[in-house]
Amino acid sequence: MVKENISNTAAGAKPVTKGACKHCEIRHLTFCSALDDREISAVEEIVDHVRYQPQQYLFHEMDESNDVFNVTMGTVKLYKGLPDGRTQVTGFASAGDFIGFSSRGEYNVEAEAITPVDACRFSRKRLVGLMEHYPKLERMLLNMAASELEAAQDQMLLLGRKTAQEKLATFLLMLSRRAARLGMPASPVILPMTRTDIGDYLGLTIETVSRTMAGLKKAGIIDLPRSHEVVLRNREGLEEIAEGM
Amino acid sequence: MVKENISNTAAGAKPVTKGACKHCEIRHLTFCSALDDREISAVEEIVDHVRYQPQQYLFHEMDESNDVFNVTMGTVKLYKGLPDGRTQVTGFASAGDFIGFSSRGEYNVEAEAITPVDACRFSRKRLVGLMEHYPKLERMLLNMAASELEAAQDQMLLLGRKTAQEKLATFLLMLSRRAARLGMPASPVILPMTRTDIGDYLGLTIETVSRTMAGLKKAGIIDLPRSHEVVLRNREGLEEIAEGM
DNA sequence: CGGTAGCTTGATCGGTATCAAACCGTGTGG
DNA sequence: CCACACGGTTTGATACCGATCAAGCTACCG
Numbered sequence: 001m002v003k004e005n006i007s008n009t010a011a012g013a014k015p016v017t018k019g020a021c022k023h024c025e026i027r028h029l030t031f032c033s034a035l036d037d038r039e040i041s042a043v044e045e046i047v048d049h050v051r052y053q054p055q056q057y058l059f060h061e062m063d064e065s066n067d068v069f070n071v072t073m074g075t076v077k078l079y080k081g082l083p084d085g086r087t088q089v090t091g092f093a094s095a096g097d098f099i100g101f102s103s104r105g106e107y108n109v110e111a112e113a114i115t116p117v118d119a120c121r122f123s124r125k126r127l128v129g130l131m132e133h134y135p136k137l138e139r140m141l142l143n144m145a146a147s148e149l150e151a152a153q154d155q156m157l158l159l160g161r162k163t164a165q166e167k168l169a170t171f172l173l174m175l176s177r178r179a180a181r182l183g184m185p186a187s188p189v190i191l192p193m194t195r196t197d198i199g200d201y202l203g204l205t206i207e208t209v210s211r212t213m214a215g216l217k218k219a220g221i222i223d224l225p226r227s228h229e230v231v232l233r234n235r236e237g238l239e240e241i242a243e244g245m
Numbered sequence: 246m247v248k249e250n251i252s253n254t255a256a257g258a259k260p261v262t263k264g265a266c267k268h269c270e271i272r273h274l275t276f277c278s279a280l281d282d283r284e285i286s287a288v289e290e291i292v293d294h295v296r297y298q299p300q301q302y303l304f305h306e307m308d309e310s311n312d313v314f315n316v317t318m319g320t321v322k323l324y325k326g327l328p329d330g331r332t333q334v335t336g337f338a339s340a341g342d343f344i345g346f347s348s349r350g351e352y353n354v355e356a357e358a359i360t361p362v363d364a365c366r367f368s369r370k371r372l373v374g375l376m377e378h379y380p381k382l383e384r385m386l387l388n389m390a391a392s393e394l395e396a397a398q399d400q401m402l403l404l405g406r407k408t409a410q411e412k413l414a415t416f417l418l419m420l421s422r423r424a425a426r427l428g429m430p431a432s433p434v435i436l437p438m439t440r441t442d443i444g445d446y447l448g449l450t451i452e453t454v455s456r457t458m459a460g461l462k463k464a465g466i467i468d469l470p471r472s473h474e475v476v477l478r479n480r481e482g483l484e485e486i487a488e489g490m
Numbered sequence: 491c492g493g494t495a496g497c498t499t500g501a502t503c504g505g506t507a508t509c510a511a512a513c514c515g516t517g518t519g520g
Numbered sequence: 521c522c523a524c525a526c527g528g529t530t531t532g533a534t535a536c537c538g539a540t541c542a543a544g545c546t547a548c549c550g
Contacts, residue, residue: 080402082489088402103391108398131384138383139376145390146348152397153353157325157333159404160448164506195529203405205507210530227514227529244327409538440497453538455498472497472546491550498545507537513530520523 029096030070034140046126052113065107068100074117075192078109089201115192159203164212167202169242187232274341275315279385291371297358304352312366313345319362320437323354334446360437404448412447413457414487432477
């Protein structure tokens with residue numbers, strides 16, 4: 001069912017301009033920030049710039065993890081599924097996020113573009129080669145992995161113990177903070193994903209997501225000018241809800 | 246409430262024999278396996294062997310993460326809480342597990358011994374110094390972090406989408422596999438943690454854990470000779486339940 | 491023994507899922 | 521330009537799984 005939409009992984013991905021990493025606008029958000037202008041040319045030599053359209057896959061769970069990716073634009077949905085179709089979104093990757101690294105040699109999740117996505121694609125082997133030459137790079141990746149792990153622990157608390165309202169509040173604040181970090185307005189928050197995706201990320205059904213949004217709106221905490229645009233009218237209140245206070 | 250039991254973090258931890266890492270029995274399970282017999286002496290120089298009793302803490306959430314740990318014996322419960330007391334166990338660390346590493350400079354979870362625990366304690370700074378000298382060590386830690394992240398993703402699927410029965414089945418199999426990896430019998434599975442801990446790990450209440458166990462027992466899939474000992478009578482059946490089939 | 495912490499079992503409640511239908515926005519073809 | 525189809529969202533009615541409330545039970549320990 002879900003699998004119907006899966007296009008051959010890299011088939012539809014268009015390589016784009018082999019741009020100068022030196023002038024990359026989001027370099028400070030990525031592992032590339034570990035290298036200076038001179039060193040970065042080594043990255044340029046092994047990177048492919050690729051573009052994906054919505055519903056195209058960067059990689060599939062269980063596939064050999066030969067490539068790793070730096071997302072530079074757009075949003076990638078990472079998810080896992082059960083045989084009967086239940087799915088859990090484990091994260092939404094956007095500009096600056098490094099995805100596809102695995103210790104087992106195969107990807108652990110599906111990675112699907114939900115907007116047009118630009119990414120830097122690296123052969124895992126070549127990137128590892130680079131790490132051997134530039135230990136700073138490896139240090140950076142270790143720190144990024146540790147930080148991912150902390151985010152995952154926070155998400156476990158959310159999934160295991162928070163109510164629907166607390167989940168939604170946490171989610172909206174997370175998107176707002178991410179937008180701010182990327183230099184976009186912290187409100188209104190743009191939701192690039194569907195209600196289904198949000199539900200699958202928060203362990204809720206689409207109906208509960210919708211109803212809970214409506215509830216927050218009625219409480220005057222958010223506004224919903226469009227279904228994919230959320231105005232945070234009371235950030236403090238939202239933060240208190242998110243933390244279960 | 247929970248906080249009442251917290252003894253000053255390292256106060257009660259007893260340093261034990263400054264043993265020879267060279268003869269460490271579980272070295273192959275730890276990041277130390279990245280180093281050979283000659284190189285391992287560098288680790289010996291910076292390690293402290295410490296012991297904790299049940300309910301003692303290795304570290305606290307929000308504390309400065311000055312030390313990192315290799316668990317060598319026993320089980321450590323890692324958890325996060327909400328202000329009203331709800332808690333989520335994010336993992337149980339046992340022999341071979343590396344804990345306490347953070348990118349933010351402060352711990353992200355509480356780490357509490359639930360059995361007598363032996364651990365190797367390292368100053369974070371010194372370990373980082375060692376990594377600079379032995380890149381293999383850093384590579385190892387990166388791989389271990391990636392593998393932790395994959396486990397965290399699996400746990401998100403469990404928390405967000407699995408039923409109580411599926412959660413329990415997954416949990417028991419995880420413990421069984423871990424025991425086998427440590428050279429212990431895969432059945433009966435020993436549960437070093439209380440029902441409360443299990444519930445807090447699986448996002449369930451203690452009553453649901455108890456009832457679900459009883460259900461699996463009535464179905465003939467497990468046996469419960471004692472409350473902390475589970476015989477896997479039908480591993481295949483348990484695996485099918487765990488995967489939602 | 492008696493006290494206590496942890497576990498089990500029973501009865502009931504409630505938050506979220508499920509089932510169902512209407513609504514909305516957008517793109518398409520006539 | 522309109523009619524319609526379609527995916528996504530909202531809203532309503534009802535069901536149910538796991539939570540909550542409430543007793544007992546068990547094992548261990550002083």
